[in-house]
Amino acid sequence: MTLLGGTLALSLPLAAQPAYADLEVPVDVLNGTFARPKVDDRPGEMKWDGETPFGWDGGEPKEIGGSGVDGGGTVSPAAAGRQDGRQAANLHRGREVRSISTRLWDVRKGAQVQIAWEDSPSTYYKRDGWSSERCAENQVGREQTYEFSWGARSDQKQTFSTKELPGWGEANWDSGKHSRTFTATEDQQRITFTSTTEDSDNYFCGPMLANVRASQDPASYDAGVSKTALPPAKAYKGNNRERDLSSAVSTCTEGAKKCTFEVYPWSAHPYFDVARTIDEAAVNCTRNAITDRRDIVLKASEYNSLAQNKPVGYHLVKDYKDMLPLVATGFEEYSTYPYSWGNEDRKRQITLSIQPGEVTWLELQAARERFEGVFTEIVDTGSNSNVERERKRLFATFDGPSTGRPDRLYQRSGPLNPVELLKCDKTRPTAITPDNR
Numbered sequence: 001m002t003l004l005g006g007t008l009a010l011s012l013p014l015a016a017q018p019a020y021a022d023l024e025v026p027v028d029v030l031n032g033t034f035a036r037p038k039v040d041d042r043p044g045e046m047k048w049d050g051e052t053p054f055g056w057d058g059g060e061p062k063e064i065g066g067s068g069v070d071g072g073g074t075v076s077p078a079a080a081g082r083q084d085g086r087q088a089a090n091l092h093r094g095r096e097v098r099s100i101s102t103r104l105w106d107v108r109k110g111a112q113v114q115i116a117w118e119d120s121p122s123t124y125y126k127r128d129g130w131s132s133e134r135c136a137e138n139q140v141g142r143e144q145t146y147e148f149s150w151g152a153r154s155d156q157k158q159t160f161s162t163k164e165l166p167g168w169g170e171a172n173w174d175s176g177k178h179s180r181t182f183t184a185t186e187d188q189q190r191i192t193f194t195s196t197t198e199d200s201d202n203y204f205c206g207p208m209l210a211n212v213r214a215s216q217d218p219a220s221y222d223a224g225v226s227k228t229a230l231p232p233a234k235a236y237k238g239n240n241r242e243r244d245l246s247s248a249v250s251t252c253t254e255g256a257k258k259c260t261f262e263v264y265p266w267s268a269h270p271y272f273d274v275a276r277t278i279d280e281a282a283v284n285c286t287r288n289a290i291t292d293r294r295d296i297v298l299k300a301s302e303y304n305s306l307a308q309n310k311p312v313g314y315h316l317v318k319d320y321k322d323m324l325p326l327v328a329t330g331f332e333e334y335s336t337y338p339y340s341w342g343n344e345d346r347k348r349q350i351t352l353s354i355q356p357g358e359v360t361w362l363e364l365q366a367a368r369e370r371f372e373g374v375f376t377e378i379v380d381t382g383s384n385s386n387v388e389r390e391r392k393r394l395f396a397t398f399d400g401p402s403t404g405r406p407d408r409l410y411q412r413s414g415p416l417n418p419v420e421l422l423k424c425d426k427t428r429p430t431a432i433t434p435d436n437r
Helices: 246-252 321-334 418-425
Strands: 025-027 073-075 088-090 099-104 112-120 125-128 131-134 145-149 157-161 174-183 189-195 208-217 234-237 259-263 269-272 276-283 290-298 346-354 358-365 367-377 392-401 408-415
Touching: 099 208, 234 246, 246 321, 246 367, 246 392, 259 321, 276 290, 276 346, 276 418, 290 358, 321 367, 346 358, 346 408
Parallel strands: none
Antiparallel strands: 025 208, 073 088, 088 208, 099 189, 112 174, 112 208, 125 131, 145 157, 145 189, 234 392, 259 367, 269 367, 276 358, 290 346, 358 408, 367 392
């Protein structure tokens, strides 16, 4: 399609894009059913003291000085007493109140997030011959309380309570009635559940949680961010932010053997760049319209937040080529056309028409694609060991030339400016030929 004074299509036809604005998008809660680690019921005995659920931390996170490890436990299916036969999480261990904390990896700051879960008072009742361990007598007939938080401020937390404990060893699950909607305070939002049942007395007598799930209305994308100043890349080990990107990048340079790459569809942002002048301006000083046939070369670059991470200075395309297929594959799983790494010369021949006393020039408004995604280390999630604690993730933003929508090439024209008029009025710049007649 050629429209001089309009648009020249320089690539494939416009491709349809999924629309995610103002929609409720499911959010993956890692191990939200607390199925890992698998806690087997001992013969004739239930178990409340499984490891902290995989993908969840306990206590305060490492980045603010806490252990980031020792938290609530996993409860075996029989001890949980759920109708669906699933495991649960326990917010008490060893006579102490505990926390469990995880991150919502595909949530960005500013998103509206809804969390829902189920809870029950403790079923802790351990018999050993004539003796037994159980919740204190004052717990029977009472609710057990805990706090849900998504930040450090007082207005970023809320206290909830279970149903009443009907009797020792009896579950009382409240299915689906607890939820909280909030505005994400950070990228990769951390959420925490903390027991506030202080007088439970015995070892594991505290609130139990199950079936944590989430959805979001994604944060609106800031289209004003320049491609040369993209949001900084971030690396994580488990749920804890790394100081630099080196470890995660080193892992993922081994390509598909070690990492996957996923595009967040709600972050995909096709747009047209700021128009820029290309090639020469043609000035017509004559009394007639003239044509100018010319060859032009169009070139566009790819930008990414890894290359722009100044403390590390990685240049993805130049130094980490094994990561490129991961990004390309991840983009094509989301899109109907491939991602471009730029720098290819695109040659075009065009003919310009220039009217008398006018100047004509070309401006290019390039079509581009921007999206966020995550490199995730491949681990054996089928094992019953906590591989999530060391798992590496690397979040980055990419901005490249679009291969699925046309650039806009404008022929612009207008009157001569004073300098050009002055130049057109000058006599022909040549030496005077002597007249030898």
